Amino acid sequence: MVAVVAALAFAAPIPVEITTTETGYGLVRGGEAFPLRGAGGGEGLAELAAAGGTTIRTWGVGDETESFLDEAHALGLGVSVGIWLGHERHGFDYGDAEQVAEQRRVVLEAVERLKDHPAVLLWGLGNEMEGFEGGDDPQIWSAVCDLAEAIQERDPHHPVMSTTADIGGGRVAGIMGCDAIDIHGINSYGGAPSIPERYAAAGGTKPIVLTEYGPPGTWEIGRTDFGAVEELTSTAKAAHYDRVTRETFAHPQVMGGYAFLWGWKVEATSTWYGLFLPDGTRLAGVEALRAAWGGPPPENHVPVVTPLEVSATTPEPRSVVTVSWTVTDPDGDPVQTTWTLRREASTYITGGDAQAMPVAIPDAIRSVSTERAELKMPSFPGVYRVYAEARDGHGGGAVASVPLLVGELPPPDAPVPMPWPVYADGGGGGPWAPSGYMGNVESIAMDPAWTKGCDTPPTCLRVDYRDPGGWAGVAWQNPVNDWGDEPGGYDLSSAKRLVFRVRGHMGAERVAFGVGLIGDDKPYPDSLEAEKKVTLTKEWQTVRIPLRGDASSVKTGFRWVLGGHGRPVTFYLDDVRFE
Numbered sequence: 001m002v003a004v005v006a007a008l009a010f011a012a013p014i015p016v017e018i019t020t021t022e023t024g025y026g027l028v029r030g031g032e033a034f035p036l037r038g039a040g041g042g043e044g045l046a047e048l049a050a051a052g053g054t055t056i057r058t059w060g061v062g063d064e065t066e067s068f069l070d071e072a073h074a075l076g077l078g079v080s081v082g083i084w085l086g087h088e089r090h091g092f093d094y095g096d097a098e099q100v101a102e103q104r105r106v107v108l109e110a111v112e113r114l115k116d117h118p119a120v121l122l123w124g125l126g127n128e129m130e131g132f133e134g135g136d137d138p139q140i141w142s143a144v145c146d147l148a149e150a151i152q153e154r155d156p157h158h159p160v161m162s163t164t165a166d167i168g169g170g171r172v173a174g175i176m177g178c179d180a181i182d183i184h185g186i187n188s189y190g191g192a193p194s195i196p197e198r199y200a201a202a203g204g205t206k207p208i209v210l211t212e213y214g215p216p217g218t219w220e221i222g223r224t225d226f227g228a229v230e231e232l233t234s235t236a237k238a239a240h241y242d243r244v245t246r247e248t249f250a251h252p253q254v255m256g257g258y259a260f261l262w263g264w265k266v267e268a269t270s271t272w273y274g275l276f277l278p279d280g281t282r283l284a285g286v287e288a289l290r291a292a293w294g295g296p297p298p299e300n301h302v303p304v305v306t307p308l309e310v311s312a313t314t315p316e317p318r319s320v321v322t323v324s325w326t327v328t329d330p331d332g333d334p335v336q337t338t339w340t341l342r343r344e345a346s347t348y349i350t351g352g353d354a355q356a357m358p359v360a361i362p363d364a365i366r367s368v369s370t371e372r373a374e375l376k377m378p379s380f381p382g383v384y385r386v387y388a389e390a391r392d393g394h395g396g397g398a399v400a401s402v403p404l405l406v407g408e409l410p411p412p413d414a415p416v417p418m419p420w421p422v423y424a425d426g427g428g429g430g431p432w433a434p435s436g437y438m439g440n441v442e443s444i445a446m447d448p449a450w451t452k453g454c455d456t457p458p459t460c461l462r463v464d465y466r467d468p469g470g471w472a473g474v475a476w477q478n479p480v481n482d483w484g485d486e487p488g489g490y491d492l493s494s495a496k497r498l499v500f501r502v503r504g505h506m507g508a509e510r511v512a513f514g515v516g517l518i519g520d521d522k523p524y525p526d527s528l529e530a531e532k533k534v535t536l537t538k539e540w541q542t543v544r545i546p547l548r549g550d551a552s553s554v555k556t557g558f559r560w561v562l563g564g565h566g567r568p569v570t571f572y573l574d575d576v577r578f579e
Contacts (some may be wrong), residue, residue, distance in 0.1 A: 052295025
């Protein structure tokens with residue numbers, strides 16, 4: 001039985017049109033020019049408006065979208081309403097007529113529900129749904145264009161934008177081949193300044209919105225001799241936001257853009273993309289955007305920092321390393337620095353998938369001050385990263401990090417030390433990535449930085465399954481997106497159990513949790529499999545799954561699977577670890 005959701009009653013939509021002026025493409029909203037100065041994210045709307053921002057971008061529609069639109073409208077912000085489209089790397093098959101039809105139903109249901117809300121600025125149809133290879137699969141572009149045409153039929157008041165991962169391969173041709181797509185949204189980081197010239201050279205003539213921009217990505221920046229990425233300081237990152245907002249947006253074909261990320265997330269490192277820290281501390285990128293947007297100057301400026309310097313980048317296990325930097329506060333405020341040593345992420349995920357905080361080594365910190373710290377290296381060899389977070393006591397901060405190779409890189413088959421986290425608030429994540437989407441994948445949403453009602457604040461992992469029927473699941477994999485065709489996995493021979501905390505949103509949710517999934521029919525299977533079916537309650541509970549058998553090669557470090565409950569399902573996970 002298909003659930004029917006009635007369209008919500010709003011006063012009236014605010015019509016939005018694309019115009020061409022002497023200075024190039026622009027938006028007119030409600031009869032007035034609308035400058036597109038925005039960021040992507042889901043929180044901090046009041047601070048965005050106060051900084052001079054006019055719009056916020058989202059990536060998907062959920063139960064809280066209406067209240068989000070209400071808040072944005074009250075602040076005078078327009079919303080680029082993201083409509084998530086399935087990714088083949090998550091298991092979506094654009095050659096499967098049933099999957100495509102179900103996605104179409106979900107998309108158009110969301111449009112009918114929200115199209116008359118006055119906060120809607122435009123529809124963001126999909127985000128990098130073409131993948132990261134050639135981007136030229138005709139089945140994907142056919143489905144995207146069909147949806148764009150259907151949206152245009154149902155909503156004549158708002159433009160349709162579709163977003164791609166930069167513009168290589170067949171992406172420009174795919175967007176240009178669909179008249180119903182009004183705007184080409186482009187996610188670009190290090191290559192953002194050259195987008196207008198490259199887009200024209202590729203034959204693109206549509207208006208451009210830079211839907212994600214910021215510091216260079218991990219794939220665009222230097223690495224150490226031992227393969228670790230070299231992260232810029234928050235002070236240095238601000239220059240990238242400033243340049244694109246001031247210079248690239250001045251091109252006639254560029255309508256504006258959305259800085260990434262108005263919030264915080266873990267991707268590659270715990271500080272790479274967020275314009276804020278988890279506690280809401282704003283970083284230099286926020287001030288750069290405020291100035292470029294023409295917003296009022298801040299009452300208090302964030303600290304300015306230099307890169308971290310270390311006494312040894314390849315120290316021996318159990319040795320002592322000195323780390324230092326220079327911190328200057330423009331307002332003369334006293335600054336405090338928090339120093340942390342974490343294991344380095346085993347994979348630098350580039351597709352934005354949920355990634356847990358890297359594992360912290362709390363016993364490493366010895367003596368500290370604002371500009372200097374001594375750290376004792378762990379006994380377990382491998383790649384680690386030192387993080388420094390400075391705060392000025394007025395909501396401003398700065399961050400920097402530097403990677404270290406302790407001892408020699410351990411062989412891939414070396415047993416990992418216990419306890420070993422999969423997801424642990426403030427304590428990190430192991431080498432598995434939640435990349436194995438299964439079943440009705442377009443109805444899955446996971447937020448690894450959820451902050452409400454967590455067992456161990458500040459964050460936990462929220463999981464939403466938005467379809468009342470069917471089934472779905474996600475597997476934490478190593479290597480990323482691998483179902484047994486590539487070597488990988490980790491030796492968990494010293495682990496006796498998988499332990500985690502979980503609760504349901506409403507209670508009585510039935511979910512199967514486990515470790516291991518890949519069978520012997522694959523060249524590189526999981527060496528064991530264990531599962532436990534759990535009925536959740538509204539209160540946090542501890543679940544323990546014993547591990548019996550050969551744990552020498554675990555490629556699927558964690559997984560959840562559930563069937564339709566006749567209603568959407570939401571549950572929360574925290575402190576997932578092997579003991």
